[in-house]
Amino acid sequence: MHVAALAAAWGDEELMHFLDALKKNGARIASSNGEVKRLVASGEVAFGLTDTDDADEAQKDHAPVDTVYPDQDGLGTLVMPSSVVRIRRGPHPEAAKKLVDALLSADTEKQMASSGAHMPLRAGVPVPEGVRRVDEIRAMPVDFAKVADAMDRLQPRLKQWVGL
DSSP, X not given: OHHHHHHHXXXXXXXXXXXXXXXXXXXXXXXXXXXXXXXXXXXXSSOOOOOHHHHHHHHHTTOSOOOOOOOTTTTOBOOOOOOOOOOTTOSOHHHHXXXXXXXXXXXXXXXXXXXXXXXXXXXXXXXXXXXXOGGXXXXXXXXXXXXXXXXXXXXXXHHHHHTO
């Protein structure tokens, strides 16, 4: 998703130039966010791109890692909000509404920030030390429709780029 967001922001050719420069610089492709966490925590790599919950787990395990929100003087950091949807004409509409309301509450945002270092989108939600709110960083502007299009369009090029 991050690569697709960069393609939507920069265009495909600039993205591929960036990825080719990463490859020439010896960048590695990890199989998962958990592997990124393990590689960075073990010192096998100097840095990795992953979600805040993985960085938080490493820090709770006393790994020598910091969370960095990249590009704060430029495009900004990609923020991928969690989402919830109700199924239209689902069998239990009132229960679904209650669940959605509970998941979208300030209390749930607080719990997610405390248990997994998820970044609250709502102003004023208390967060533990080391967790930031979205209004405390420069967030990358994202058109998710363009990102979805880029994800589909770039699959063949990205497979070739990684050697598949």
